[in-house]
Amino acid sequence: MHSQLTASHYCSAEIFELEQLRIFRKLWIFVGFKTLLTAPNAFLTHEIGGVPIVVQNTNGELAAFVNRCAHRRAPVQLEDYGQRRLACRYHGWVYGGDGKVRSIPGCAENYGFSDETVATLGMKPVALQCVGNTVFVCVDENPQPIENQFHVSFLKRIEEVSAFLDDEVLFAKFTGAYNWKLNFENVNDWNHVPFVHSQSFAPLMPDLRADRGLVSNVSAPPVDDADVPGDIRDLSYETRASFEMAHWPWHESIDRFTQDSVYHNFFIYPNVNFITLGGTTFLAQQFCPVSAGSTEVRLSMTSGRKTRKIPAMPAILWGHMKAEKAVIDEDIIVLEALQRGFHHGDASAFHGAYETRLRSIARVYRQLLGEATL
Amino acid sequence: MSEPMLVILGDGATFESAIAIAKRAYPFSELRTERLMPSDIAKTTMAFLDECDSSTTSVFAAIGMHALNYARFDLWAKLRLRGARIASLTDTSAHVDPTASIGENCLIESGVSIGPNATVAAGTIIQSGASISAGAKIGKFSWIGMNCTVGAGAAVGSHVVLGAGVHVASGLTIGAHCEIVQSGLYAKSLAEGTFISPQFIEPVRFYRTTAVSPANFSNLMQRGTA
Numbered sequence: 001m002h003s004q005l006t007a008s009h010y011c012s013a014e015i016f017e018l019e020q021l022r023i024f025r026k027l028w029i030f031v032g033f034k035t036l037l038t039a040p041n042a043f044l045t046h047e048i049g050g051v052p053i054v055v056q057n058t059n060g061e062l063a064a065f066v067n068r069c070a071h072r073r074a075p076v077q078l079e080d081y082g083q084r085r086l087a088c089r090y091h092g093w094v095y096g097g098d099g100k101v102r103s104i105p106g107c108a109e110n111y112g113f114s115d116e117t118v119a120t121l122g123m124k125p126v127a128l129q130c131v132g133n134t135v136f137v138c139v140d141e142n143p144q145p146i147e148n149q150f151h152v153s154f155l156k157r158i159e160e161v162s163a164f165l166d167d168e169v170l171f172a173k174f175t176g177a178y179n180w181k182l183n184f185e186n187v188n189d190w191n192h193v194p195f196v197h198s199q200s201f202a203p204l205m206p207d208l209r210a211d212r213g214l215v216s217n218v219s220a221p222p223v224d225d226a227d228v229p230g231d232i233r234d235l236s237y238e239t240r241a242s243f244e245m246a247h248w249p250w251h252e253s254i255d256r257f258t259q260d261s262v263y264h265n266f267f268i269y270p271n272v273n274f275i276t277l278g279g280t281t282f283l284a285q286q287f288c289p290v291s292a293g294s295t296e297v298r299l300s301m302t303s304g305r306k307t308r309k310i311p312a313m314p315a316i317l318w319g320h321m322k323a324e325k326a327v328i329d330e331d332i333i334v335l336e337a338l339q340r341g342f343h344h345g346d347a348s349a350f351h352g353a354y355e356t357r358l359r360s361i362a363r364v365y366r367q368l369l370g371e372a373t374l
Numbered sequence: 375m376s377e378p379m380l381v382i383l384g385d386g387a388t389f390e391s392a393i394a395i396a397k398r399a400y401p402f403s404e405l406r407t408e409r410l411m412p413s414d415i416a417k418t419t420m421a422f423l424d425e426c427d428s429s430t431t432s433v434f435a436a437i438g439m440h441a442l443n444y445a446r447f448d449l450w451a452k453l454r455l456r457g458a459r460i461a462s463l464t465d466t467s468a469h470v471d472p473t474a475s476i477g478e479n480c481l482i483e484s485g486v487s488i489g490p491n492a493t494v495a496a497g498t499i500i501q502s503g504a505s506i507s508a509g510a511k512i513g514k515f516s517w518i519g520m521n522c523t524v525g526a527g528a529a530v531g532s533h534v535v536l537g538a539g540v541h542v543a544s545g546l547t548i549g550a551h552c553e554i555v556q557s558g559l560y561a562k563s564l565a566e567g568t569f570i571s572p573q574f575i576e577p578v579r580f581y582r583t584t585a586v587s588p589a590n591f592s593n594l595m596q597r598g599t600a
Contacts, residue, residue, distance in 0.1 A: 039583045081581045170569075172578040249416050312444030314551040314567050314580045315533070325573050 001222045004362040007346035010179040016292040023368050024049030028136040028146050030272045035133050035167040042083045051139050058097030064128035064137045065099050070121040099123040132159030151233045164257045164305050170317035172299045176332050178339035180295040183287040187273040201327045204244045219353035228359045235269035254304035279304050281320050376427040377403035386438025395465045412445035432461035447515045450479050
């Protein structure tokens with residue numbers, strides 16, 4: 001069955017702008033781990049639908065703001081993560097926990113602002129919700145309840161699993177020359193693993209080895225377009241696959257939510273793949289749109305919650321990060337080539353039975369854009 | 375009293391290098407080598423040390439390759455807890471200025487140059503051809519790769535890895551836990567936990583929450599970060 005998405009959905013600047021407005025500025029978007037934001041003035045920055053965001057610990061509470069100074073619109077925080085009060089680096093305006101201007105250096109001498117004027121100035125707050133130790137932000141003026149986007153059972157599962165996240169995180173980011181949707185589709189497509197990762201990742205997954213066969217039974221034919229599920233909440237879900245995990249001594253020094261050698265994926269619509277290897281390491285992959293043909297991939301890696309100090313943790317996470325990046329690089333080769341091939345009049349993807357979830361993603365996506373769907 | 379003895383304990387390239395240097399550079403009457411895999415550090419009892427005279431025996435923890443700096447640290451800590459005397463090994467072709475300070479369990483390979491008033495803390499390995507300039511400081515259990523240079527007055531933190539051919543400009547600070555495996559000249563200081571590798575275009579950063587106690591909160595305030 002042909003996908004409901006055309007080449008234009010992956011390479012049109014106009015459609016990209018539309019999805020920034022109607023998807024990323026409307027939905028709850030995962031921005032990071034709360035465990036890195038527990039200290040006073042700890043912060044993270046992000047960009048959602050083209051809107052720069054800062055999530056800041058102010059007086060022990062997390063708050064999210066548009067990361068723009070009320071003065072000359074400069075970003076108040078510059079780094080991806082840090083620990084620093086809300087003070088603009090450009091002209092030193094300082095903001096309180098409510099986002100209101102607290103002080104302006106030289107206010108009377110240089111600006112001539114009255115107290116009344118100053119009281120009207122501030123950073124724009126945006127909605128924030130923590131689900132366990134994960135942080136979600138919605139930049140919409142009237143954010144929908146998060147339960148409209150995710151099943152309550154899924155949110156509870158994220159809460160339960162993320163309780164085991166540690167507070168030391170390795171963070172990496174890089175850009176791929178492909179549309180963000182390709183990456184979310186790719187991680188939802190288990191069937192690429194034996195082919196793209198035949199020498200790296202697949203050998204560790206007994207169920208996906210080529211010698212085991214991919215499908216044990218003949219699938220029913222693909223469902224008709226009209227029968228493809230269209231509930232956005234179904235697009236965020238958990239999968240498990242057996243995994244041949246190495247066991248290291250440091251595993252004895254962390255709390256794990258499971259002792260099983262299982263590779264868990266939590267797909268968080270629209271753009272996150274949250275992974276854990278049997279509760280030993282956790283990795284959030286965020287596929288952040290930059291343009292129609294460019295995606296910033298943000299990787300946040302941490303371990304299970306430590307029960308004692310592990311001095312080697314930076315090196316441990318770095319080792320895992322390098323291994324993950326090697327696997328991701330195999331995907332990037334395919335996704336960038338796929339993106340380069342999109343052209344006007346190109347045929348849409350042709351999906352089989354196992355790709356019903358991808359068809360659901362396409363259907364919901366078009367609903368969100370306001371396009372007619374079958 | 376028995377003759378002085380050196381025990382080299384470990385595995386891999388560092389183990390082999392330590393043995394070669396010990397044979398060239400040290401007139402120990404007896405050199406004993408014990409293979410120990412990193413994965414066996416936790417469970418080893420090091421019973422062989424019971425057979426040695428602790429007053430004349432020195433031990434060198436030689437767990438190899440830079441990714442295992444922490445394993446070497448674990449082994450060194452275990453030896454210290456056992457009360458063992460720890461050796462440092464410097465190749466005959468290395469030049470170490472008399473005013474430089476070298477900590478225990480360091481391995482200084484062939485052709486290395488360590489300048490006046492430089493400091494190399496315990497457990498650090500400096501590979502062949504590397505140069506540590508005057509006044510430079512290298513932290514504990516770091517790894518300075520082949521032909522690296524660390525400029526005058528530069529400070530390299532603990533558990534740092536500098537891959538082969540990394541040049542750190544004078545006066546810079548490379549924070550603890552950094553790893554640079556891409557050769558070249560580095561002219562900017564790096565914060566703790568920065569990883570630079572050809573695999574990633576931008577540096578990868580390690581972050582941890584900093585608990586702020588009342589005592590250091592005032593410090594943060596003074597630095598303008600609170």
